[in-house]
Amino acid sequence: MSLPGYTNRDNLKAPSSNSKDEKVSENKLKETLSLTNDNTLVIDEGNFYKAVNDIGSNLEKYRSKKVVITGFVFKREDFKEDEFVVGRMSMACCAADAQVMGLMAKGAEAKNLEKDTWVNIEGVIQSTQHSASENNEAFTLPLIEITKVEKIQTPENIYVYPDINK
Numbered sequence: 001m002s003l004p005g006y007t008n009r010d011n012l013k014a015p016s017s018n019s020k021d022e023k024v025s026e027n028k029l030k031e032t033l034s035l036t037n038d039n040t041l042v043i044d045e046g047n048f049y050k051a052v053n054d055i056g057s058n059l060e061k062y063r064s065k066k067v068v069i070t071g072f073v074f075k076r077e078d079f080k081e082d083e084f085v086v087g088r089m090s091m092a093c094c095a096a097d098a099q100v101m102g103l104m105a106k107g108a109e110a111k112n113l114e115k116d117t118w119v120n121i122e123g124v125i126q127s128t129q130h131s132a133s134e135n136n137e138a139f140t141l142p143l144i145e146i147t148k149v150e151k152i153q154t155p156e157n158i159y160v161y162p163d164i165n166k
Contacts, residue, residue, distance in 0.1 A: 041125075043069040048088050048160040052101055055125065055142045062125045067144055070152065073110075073117045074100050078131075082110045086121050086144065088160045098159065104128060107146030118155065122148040 041062065043051045048071070055062045071086040079085075087102025105121055106128070113119065123144040131138045 038066070040066040040068060043067060045070075045088070045155065045157060045160060049090060049101070049162050052103055055103065059125075059127055059140070059142050062142070063127065065125050066122070067125050068120065068122050069103065069144065070120045070155075071102050071118070072154075072158070073113045073115050073119060074102065075115045080106075082106055082108060084110050084113065084115075086119060089158050090161070091159045092162055101160070103144055104130070104141050105144040105146055107149070109146060109149045113149070113151075118152045120150045120152050121146055 041051065048069075069086050071088045074085040074087045075083075083104060083106050085100065085102040086105045087100045089098045090101035091098040105123065107123070121144060123146045126143045126145050127140050128143040129138045130141050
């Protein structure tokens, strides 16, 4: 499994946040990652791979932004009771290479969600410290502080794919 918010196949370049013209930067962000008029980031099947990678690589650019994301509940033993990854299966070649990819989410609702349940999450992007169980080394991950959870039906296509044409 790749770390939530990261993949090791990431060669994507994010719009520059150091642009002299912040309006151009914000417009570029809207073009690439579906921002609504109220600056809520909408992560769906079409932009999931790119959005999760960009958030993981450029956390400060997204910190405190509102987000809506659809995926399934993925839990591991080393997660806290109120944490899970809202994820999708990322596939570069075939089903045999598919792995979970997504963003950590946290909220009281998490303890009532069973693994593999499909959800639509609304929240705010922040960060958390997480340690890999194999070496206890801590690292910073994006974290969605949940404001709303809605259970949904499993979508027809559960996979997301890297955009190899970019």
